[in-house]
Amino acid sequence: MALEHALLVALREQPASGLELAKRFGRSIGFFWHATHQQIYRVLARMDADGWVTVTEVAQSGRPDKKEYAVSPAGERVLAGWLAEPTPMEPLRSELAVKMRGASYGDRGAVLEVVRANLADHRLRLAHYEQLEKRDHPHPEALTGHELDQYLVLRGGIRLERFWVEWLTEYLESRQARSPEDPARSPEDPARSPEESR
């Protein structure tokens, strides 16, 4: 029950059509939220039915019409109410972490490859975010209001990617220093030999 509210924030920043919202969810707001257009259409329809948004058909030159959504006064009240509610701490769910933890039960080299690939992705994204920071917020100390909020959330995106890069680097360094193949001692799993390369 939170995509609704993410959409309300996005629409208060700038009224938009379903597709435009989907694109924006790949960018700025997308540091910490994501949604596909199908989902957005569904939720938008419900929000319209509930009177949280208003719709205007907008004719465009050389393109199909679009429906532009904007937050209604009722939607503003809903948003303001939601913002003041406590948010429970959400547990992170990471498939990669499960693989790291379970690496002994398969081909450890393959898991290291998977981790390396993820590390590369996170490095790329970190570089991208840092570029955005430089380009869009060259003077952060002067920011106020919503612009400051946007900047601080981007900072979160940067810090999160740094977390990934540092953690995965620590993992790879420990794993590569203390292997390959973990010579001798594996007290668990006496009979089976799970470390064979495929």
Add this chain to the structure above:
Amino acid sequence: MALEHALLVALREQPASGLELAKRFGRSIGFFWHATHQQIYRVLARMDADGWVTVTEVAQSGRPDKKEYAVSPAGERVLAGWLAEPTPMEPLRSELAVKMRGASYGDRGAVLEVVRANLADHRLRLAHYEQLEKRDHPHPEALTGHELDQYLVLRGGIRLERFWVEWLTEYLESRQARSPEDPARSPEDPARSPEESR
């Protein structure tokens, strides 16, 4: 399609019943994964039907019987195959971040309260993880095999909580220094007055 595999990892570490798994998912494995007992029972039933696990009814003294699940050879193959597959980078989804970004559209003081509460939670959890680290892994440089994997995933939990503490602290410091009430200038929202305290 990943709870299955998380359960396979957990069951290879130690065969267990549905409830025991649910409890473990609140602890160690729970740094990066979580599931309720209802969900676990459902998935366990499917895994049994698919032949990934074997079940043994275990009579207990002074307690109801339990069904102990263990990974079957077929399950081991499934797990090994999954471990070698690439994992796509999962986007974090954070309600709190949406609130931080949208704070201008409601009562900013209330949002700061929400952030403070979350910061306190993350500090607590960080302290707990650091305690686990000290207690369960006093000599990390000597670890190998699965024990090293466990330690490194715990390290990830610690780093993640540090990320939260640092980010939310940065947010609060910037926000408290550069306010309260962001005197004057709010180019957005000329008519309405969303900053009133509740």
Add this chain to the structure above:
DNA sequence: GCTGTCATGTAACAGGTTACATGATTCG
């Protein structure tokens, strides 16, 4: 005329959450 993009959607399914139901046993 074909391909690509903009734009909106439907349908089926998979995954996760919440509420409820049941039964045994221990402890006060």
Add this chain to the structure above:
DNA sequence: CGAATCATGTAACCTGTTACATGACAGC
């Protein structure tokens, strides 16, 4: 006897993902 804990489950619902469908116009 009542409450708490262990243990297993069902049912309803909500969310999210994937695949597909449709139509208009733009450019080659």
